[in-house]
Amino acid sequence: MDGYLQLLHGLRSHPNARRSELAEILPERVSASTLKRWLAEAIGRGDAVACGRGKAVRYSLTPRSALLLPYDLDSYFSREDDARGGAKGFNFELVGVLGEIGSPFTPREVEELENLRILYQKRLASRSATENAVEMERLAIDLSWKSSQIEGNTYTLLETERLLKRREEAPGHSRDEAVMLLNHKRAMEFLIAQPDYLNPLTPRGIEDVHRLLVEGLDVDCGVRHHRVGIVGTSYLPLENEFQIREALAAACHLINQTESPFAKALYALVLLSYIQPFADGNKRTARIVANALLMAGGCCPLSYRNAEALGYKKAMVLFYEQGSLYSAKEIFVGQCRFAGETYF
Known part of the structure; x- marks a missing residue:
């Protein structure tokens, strides 16, 4: 440093x-x-x-500098959670600060992301609807696999493809793992078919996406009304249901007031993970909601296929503990770049 x-x-x-x-x-x-x-x-x-x-x-x-302060993840996580000096509880000022800093992206990042959006639109226009649907299915399979892997699912990408295309469950895996993967694809298909479903973003819409993702799993639907902990951090999300609902509403307001679809998606990605409104499935919900916001803004959704699962988790924990968007933003921009190079 x-x-x-x-x-x-x-x-x-x-x-x-x-x-x-x-x-x-x-x-x-x-x-x-x-x-x-x-x-x-x-x-x-x-x-x-x-x-x-x-x-x-x-x-x-300044608030902007604090939010975008770079951290060396290896150095930061070389210490146990109690020794990292991170926040232990919810920061009620965080959403307001995000609304005051302007764009979370640098001018160079803004230019790159806009160029990727334009390129995506040109590619869509140059292909038939059938070709676009096939390519979107490929992206959805990659997303279903990687998003589930981040949550501990052990299906391989090839096993995931077989499951989602042929409904053939792979031996040696639990039924819940198959259901998790199938739910991802179903949630994406639902939002592709109804691109304005989360425009504007509402707590109810987020709950609907969560319900699709956890159907058939032993997970309660709806905003939780009890305490939850997060592995690997001393940060404890809100446990009062009314405060959770207020935080969720504030996040939705911020996202709806934000113009850039990329900033909308980034905020959804980190804030839904930070608020942890549900008993389980929060980061999955955040990734799908973020993709819906990207698609509504004419941008390519993200598969996270080449994102390193542990690095992703560390970036989120860094945001929980230090309020730094830096690492999460790096992953997000990198995945936008990867999507532009890989799909359509």
Whole structure:
């Protein structure tokens, strides 16, 4: 981690710090002039703000910088969850902050994503409806496999294809694994057939998608009314049903007020996972809802086929604990790029 990034992390862990305090907490010793230059650079870039005058000046990260602060996942997760200094509970200000930062993407990312959207539309227009349907089925199979694998499903991609195309269950796997895969494809087919079903996005619409994904599994439908824990983190989502519903409504409002379909999808991906409105199946629901928002905005849905399952889980936990979108956004943009290179 370079010195400037160390400074930003110091500001993240010690908000409203004086320059002398920052000099003491930085892991590597730096000269007063270097620290002064870094702070001026951080303010110039919009990464930090200063408050006060003279020696009493205090520095803090801007909300946007805190949300997009890069982390080294290997280093971060080398510590046990209790030693990572992450949030233990729900941040009620998070949705509001997301609404204030503007686009979560850099100008270069915005340009790349828009170019991918345009390319997708051109490819759709150049093919017949039948060809597009066949290609969408291929993407849905890849998505069903990978999304289920992230949740621990042990079907291979070839076994998944056989199941979804021929309804042939693979030996050596549980019935629940087959049902999980079939439900993914059914949810995607439902939203492809009704592209405006989640426009605008509502808690009820999200519940409907969840119901499709968990049908036939031993999972309660509807917003949960009890506490849940998440493996690998000390973060505990809300447990009060009314607060969960309020958080879900706030997330829907933010997403509906957001113009970019890519930003809508990214917010759905992380916020539904963060709120954990259901007893199980939250990340699955988030991925399908995010794809529905992409398709409604004329963008190619994502299969996550080449996403590394553990890296995906770590990116989500980082968002839960530190409120950093950085790693989740990297995965999202990478999967948009992969979809553009692989499908249609």
